[in-house]
Every structure is written in structure tokens, then in C-alpha cells.
Amino acid sequence: MAPPIATDIQSTIDTEIATFSGGLSVNGVAARRSMAPKMAGGIAAHASSDMFKGPGRGKPKAKRWDHKLNEESKSRKPSSLKGAITYLKNPGVINLGGGLPSSQYFPIEYIDVKVLSALHFTEQETKEPGVVKRIGKYDIEEEKGIYDLHVGLNYGQATGSAQMLRFITEHTEIIHNPPYQDWQCCMNVGSTSSLDLAYRMFVARGECILTEEYTFSTAAETVRPMGVQCVGVKMDEEGLLPSDLDRILSNWDPSAHKNAPKPWLLYTVPSGQNPTGATQSHKRRKEIYLTAQKHDLYILEDEPYFFLQMQPYTGPNAPDVPPPASHEAFIKALVPSLLSMDVDGRVMRLDSFSKVIAPGLRVGWITASEQIIERFVRHSEVCTQNPSGPSQLILFKLLEETWGHSGYLDWLISIRLEYTKRRDNICYACEKYLPQEVASWTPPMAGMFHWIKIDWQRHPSKESKSMPDTEDEIFHASIDRGALISKGSWFRAETDNPGNDMFFRTTFAAAPADKVQEAIKRFGEALRAVFHLEKATNGPGH
Template sequence: MANSHVEVDLSHHLSDTARNIRPNPLKAMYKYMGVPGLIAIAGGMPHPSLFPYEELSAVTLKPDTYPLDGSQPDNNSSLTWLWSLFKSSKSKTQLHIPKYADSGSGADPIQLSTALQYSGVVGLPPFIEFVRNFTLKTFKPAYPDFQVLANSGNTDGWTKAAAILCQPGELILTEEWTYPGALLSPWPAGVRPFPVPIDGIGMVPEKLEALLRDWKEHEHEGKRRPHVMYTIPVGQNPTGAVMNGQRKKDIYDICVKYDIIIVEDDPYYFLQFPDYRRKSERSLRSLVPDVISAETSRQYLDTLAPSYLNFDYQKRVIRLDTFSKTIGPGCRLGWTTCNAQFAAIMVDYSASTTNQTSGISQALITQLVSKQWGYDSFIRWLRGLATQYTARRDGMVDCFFECSSIGVIQRNNSLYNGAPVYDAFARPTGSVYHSYDEKFPPNGKTLFSFTIPNSGMFIWVTVHLKHHRDWVPVPAPGSALEFLLWSELAKGGVMVAPGYMFSTDESDVPTSTELASAHARSEYAHMRLSFSSASGSVLSPRRQRWR
């Protein structure tokens, strides 16, 4: 790339908060703590001999526990006993962390005396070593001197990024539907989202460029053009869109042109799936070789969408990764990748706010994925997880196709930027039909439509409220019918997330007064359905509740 070695000063993006952060002088001493022979009497550190934990042991699964063909039945299935006959008797292993590692464990061993102690904000050295090497091999950043630092999950990482970048009252670029928790982090500072239209593969470059090019401050209450973008490019929450490499390059080039910092929130990166196939079209066994090796890891990673880091020759990307979706969210552990300037400021900011990330979580995860498994075995674990979530996605979509009260067809000649759109309509029996038959017989009137995601944990459903007998065309925000649909599903034992929760337009969020209104107002509503927490055997008896 012609501009790959051009240094760009990004310091003008820093907020007043970032400029006024002062380093914690006590934290500066930690870099000396490992010096042999040092007599450490400067800090108020508890003596590790007084920690009550002498050792930590756990039984863990092996990295190849989940087959790559997704053939393992549901744990609640009647076939579970059959699976147990074929499953390896050595599918579990022991993990052990002592209070004090033996002398042959290297310069920075994983031990409880360190994990339970105060430590540097960046992260425990073995953890940082692993995630830096993982980032280098997996995401291939476009510049060599990138920095990584531990965080307490992606929400924590984003909160810190927003704090050092955003001034009070500023606007940030987001997808038009996005994760509400991310919007709430900078909300108290008056930071608000400015939505960019999306399609089947995420944010639309032409729409982004148009709004940046045509920005006029007097049309936006005197606010300057946004200089920070928050995006979930893979398994976009809530839509499930996956942004490919070309789209990312196009958006990155626009961000270079208009001087935008990209915050890439990517918790679902390793939950990328193949296209959905109907049951009759699925083979029992795939031809994917189940071998743990550098070559199979490379082949698998080549099938995944690249990170923005791969195009980041100007060091303007802050990437957020987490173990929440791949190990467990209760660990509250992830890492931030960015340039050295941003990293140093986030370290100082963390030192005066959250301080260090949990040492126990760092020790547990590093011992497992780095010491016990290693890079290629961890990649094999991630591949197995992806096949399990593929099966769960397929199970939920199967329920749509198999529900006796609705029919599902692919919309003729309609693609959402390459993704087929499916319409669900009422069959001429059942309670759904009786809600629609007075004005709209089921000959083509769509109840809801959806696309099938290739990543993440969610199916994004568009409900066609305008086809309901109680709908009236009142041009106002909010939707009584949307709330009614949500509450009726909940009463029937199915909890979904109403779409307005993910809107970046405040006018889309109905007030309590609007929800009590007798009239429906919007032509469409949305629902986010999670297939991650409900498997086929759980969903199957509930599919009739769509009626």
C-alpha cells in the first residue's frame, strides 16, 4: 500500500478528559517489581503468603470437544446417550495453577501469588504476550508497533475509548440499529449517536460518504461533523450482518478522507457461519478435516471476514476483542488493540477508574488457551463453537419453516445486498389467520420477514404491522401493536427483544403514554430473536406460540 509508512498525527481527536489525565505515580513503580533481589517496601501490597488460596484447579473440555460437522445432539435430546457412546473418554482435562510456580516456569509464570496481587493496568505479562501474538497472527494489523491492553470486556473497552475521544455533546457515527449498551456508556456526557443506513452486509459506504460530505453544522444544532465511528462489523447486533473485506476497505478509505477514528467492536468475530440450508439439503457429515495444525488454522481463518486492523495503515482503528462469547461472559476479560498513543492514555485513564482487570480471570484463561491449548488448539475450539451456533441458528430457522400456522417463502427477486429475504404469512387456520382475515386474507400479506444471519447470535425480524386489522396510519413515533406483540409472546412463554431498544433514533422509543395508546402507528416493527440460548429441543414445542 502506497501510504503504509506515512505517520499521521491523531492527537487532535483526543478529548479534554484525555488531555487532563494524570498518570498514577504508584502504578509507575510496578515495572520494577520483577527485578531480582529488589526489596519492595514502597507499595501497600498484601503479602501473598496471606492469600487464602493455595492452588486453583479446574476440569476443562478439550479443544476438539465439539465436532466440526455439528453432529453432536442437544444435551436435552433423547439421542444424548448415543452420542456418549462415541465421545472420547478423554474429552476432559485438568487445569492447575499453584500459588507459587516452580523455578523452571520462566520469567513471568502464571501463579496465584501474582494473579491475586495488584498488578500493572496493561495486563499480566503472559496474558498480554498471548493476545498480542494472537492478534498478530489472526487479524494481521497493517503496522507492526500496535499495542494491546487488557480490559474487562468490550463494553469496558468502548467506555474507555469513548472517554478519551469524545467531547461532551458530540455525535458519533453508528449503524442505524445497534447495541444499546454501547450508546449508554457515553450518554451521561451528552454524546449521542448519528445513524448511518445499513444493508445486508452492514454500513453502506455511499450513505456514509454522503452524510459526511454534506454535513452542515447549522442543520445539526451547531454540532461538528462526527469524528468517531462505533461499529459492530461482524454479527452486527442486532441484525447479524457480516461486513466483508471490500466493504471494510471502502469505509476505511472514507474514514481516512474525512478523518474518522474507527472503534471496531467485534465480540462475535469467531461466530461466523456458512449459509443456511434446509434440513433436506444438509449432509450428515461434512468433509472438513478435523486436524489441529497451523495449516488448518490458516485455512479456517482465511474464510473469515478480515478485521479493520488489516487495512489500518494510519493507525486510526481501535479494535475490541473479548472472551465473553468464546469462554464465558462472567470472566469479564477482553483486550483492546490500538496505536501506542491511544493505548498509553487508556492505561492512565484505567489506572484512575477501573484499575487492573481481574488477575484471576487473566490467569485462568491464559493457562487454558495459551499454556494448555496453544494457538492452533484454541482456533480448533473456536471452530467447534461456530459449528454449535450454526446448528442453533439452523434450529431456529427450521422452526419458522415447520410452524403449522405460518408459511415461509423466499421473496421473489429480492435480495438484501446478496442475502435472500424470507416472508412469513398466515395459513388459513389458527389464531394468526383470524387476526388478519377480516381485511387481509393470507394470499401474500406478510406477517413478518427476515434474513438468515451468517454470524452472531441473533435473527432480526421485521414485523409487518400494517397488515394487522388494528393498524391505522397515524404518522407518529412508537407502536402500541409492537408492545402488544411483545407482551403476548412473553405471556406465551417466548421472550424476545423489541426492536426499538436497538434504534439510534430516540423518537423510535415509545413512551409509556404511547404504549397505552389504542392505535398502532408504525407500519413496521422489529424483534431480535436470540438462537444462542435456546436449542432445537427447547424451541420445538414453542414454535406454535408464533400463532
């Protein structure tokens, strides 16, 4: 990819990208909670981020997005049954209305969860000095806690439980402090589900969406059966290029896209982009946001790797990067999110516990304007309903009762350092084992993926062999040698446009360090066999 190029895009919108002070700090959570009304956390209790966030004085309100919502979304009505449940908060009400099963028939009396409690997090510490948290059926009634199986095993609201929504709302304000008043969070069953619901809210058959030219394959595979085309925006080492985004939109020709109208929805993964590993700089994100204002784009900011941002790779013998001096220093070192500069409410941010806690819990959340959250809830009520109660309970015991916001940030700092070591390991393996006559790469700054470019035109049969055929040959040569890697073509936003470059995606997330080294060695052997290169020596770069 070409090096980053600064763009000069002028917004036609008067609103400035601004950062507002006065957001919530980790140390300020307890004081705010002490002044808040007692939480109503019973069965299917209504909850909203407005109950838990700051007042947002001095911030503007979000723009309205009626012109962006599709007919399906605009026609959805509130769930009659979900709405009726809210009356259970009235004193003395006897429930004969909703279909809530009695907890006396839940055949689970308690769940014990053993979690990490130390500041230095290791798997061994979970086995030995980890703390056991018991989740009982009637902890609320017995005054042992504010969240229990009586509540968690029953139906809930689409926003998620009040107990977990409070933590998530506070976390979002601590990290992002959205610069408009009426932002809210809504929990979900993971970002893949959130993305599907967002598409169903915003796009219609025959339309197009914008995304990076190489994009998360599931994001594209979700929207294509809806009759929606993906239009790829060119990338460099910092990810999506605002100049190309502006070019596409300024010169939109419906006839070149099956008569589709000019797209207005952008899907992007700003940090550790899947599959390329690219991370948008602060300046780049500002330029993307200004371009979105200029063309009235709505942005889906998918950020599962946000907290896996790393220091630059400096070589195999570089000293370990020390942890940040404080939580504030850690937060400040993160590239600010698009949400944190969103003065219009034109960003729906997708967050997830999948990459930082565990994907099998299937719990995430979105942050968007009140209007968009309300429509999202209407969709959720008739499909996913609410995130898993047991999953929320486990997260509550870990994040709220054991770690708190301070401990959660300690955990994020810890895994960031661990993934940095993994990134360094795969980069060193590439330097050592891959033939740099044909393979090149940029060390990723975040995430879990390493993107390797192959100079396929150096293939000895390039005159008679197409790029897809060469890619397939390399893929199978690697498989034959015992290393599974992903074809770059699987991630093309525009499937009918193979492009001119060839890439392969590797991941440093799952396999142990020695196995990653061995897999890269095998991939290097496959490349040498396909390109008829000499065998490697033991030195780096050979």
C-alpha cells in the same frame, strides 16, 4: 432491508489499503519464542505487545491522533504508584514503596481447573477425559510454571499480565497482522468497559458519534448520559452503508443536530451485528475504511462475534458443513477485519472472550496504535486497574498450557460449527411457524441474533394504531404465550426517530434447539392473533 448496493467512494488519502505478508503463523510461535528474552512475569511486571510481536519491517507507522483525543484524556498523567512498581525488577530491591500486600496472607493455596483437552469438544469430554490444571501459590519459585497465584492474586498492570498478553498479542498477529508497525494490545475487563473508556477518551458533551441505525443498545446507553448524540447510518443486508455514511458527513448541518460539530467517531459491529445479525463483506469493509480516510474518521471496531462467522443457510435438509481443512483455511475463510486493512492506525478493535469462552471471566482486549494504547492505559490505571488475576490464570491454563494457539483455533472452529447448527435451527423454525404474510428475514451469516421484519401496516387497525403501539401489542402477545423476544425499537440509534420499519430480535444462543422451535412457534401464534390471520398448518412457510 434492501439488497446490498455497491458504492463508489473515492478516498482523498494517498495511503492504500494493503495486506502485508510475513505475519506470524500458528506453527511459527515456538520459533519466535525461542529467540525472545526470558519473560519477566513477576508481580505487576511491565508488559507490552512490543515484547511479543514481529518487527513489522516495511510497514508504516500509525498516524497521530492528538486532534481526536479529548481534554480529559490528554490531561491524564501516568500513575505514580504503577510506575514505581516497575523498579521491582531491579535485583535486590526491597519494596517499601507500593501497597502490594504480601502473598503469605492470601488464604488460597491452589486452584484446580478442569478443562477440555480433546480436539473434538463436548461438555461430556470435560467431565470425563478433561485435564485438571493446578494453579499453585508459588509455582514460579518452585519452577512448576511461569504464572501463579503469588502473581495473579496481587495487583497488576493495566495492560494485563505478561503471560496472557503474550498469547493475545501472538493471536492478534496470527489472525489480523495489522499493517502498520506500532500497534499494541491492552487487556481489559471486557468490551463494555473498553467502550466506556474509549468514549471517555474521544468524545465530549455536545458532540455526536456515528453508528448503525440499529445498534447495540448498551453502546448507545453508555454514551447518551455523557451528553453525546448517536447518529444512525442506514443499513442493508450487509450492515452499515458506506454511501449513507458519506452522505451524512458530506452534508453535515450542525443546526439539525443541536449545533454539534461534524462527527468523527464511528462505532460499528462488522460481524453478526447486534441486533440485526448483518455481516459486512470484505468489499463493504474496504468501502467503510475508505470513507473513514476521506472524512478522517476514527473507528471503534467491536467484534465479539468475529469467529462465529458461518456458511450461508441453505435450508432445513442441507448437509452439515465440513470443518475447514486446516487452520490456515479457517483463517482465510473469515471476512478480514477492519484492523487487518488499517494502514493509518485509525481503528481501535475490541475483542473479547465473552462469546467464545465465557462472559463471566470478564476478560477482553483492545488493539490500537501505541499512542492510543498509552492513553487507554492511563485511564485504566485509575478505574478498572487490571483484569481479574484469577480469570487471567484460568485462561492461561486453558489457552497457553493446554490448547496453545493450534488448540484454540480448533475450539473456534468447533463452536463456529455449533452456532451454525443453532442458526439453521431457528431459520427452519421461522420457515415452519411464522406467517410470511407479515414476517420476513435474512438468515444471519454470523453471531447469535436473528432479525425479523414485521409488515406492521397490515395490522387491521393500522389507521388508528401507531407503529410503537403495534410493536407493543405484538411484544405483549408473545409474552402472554410464553416467548420473550426483543423489540427492535430498543436498538434504535436515534431514539427520537422511530423510523418506518418494525423489527424484533431473537437469539439462538442460549435455549436448546427444541425450546427455540417452541418459542418461534409461540411468536408465530402471537403474530397470527395480532394480525387476525388463519392458524398455521404443519407445512413450512405456513
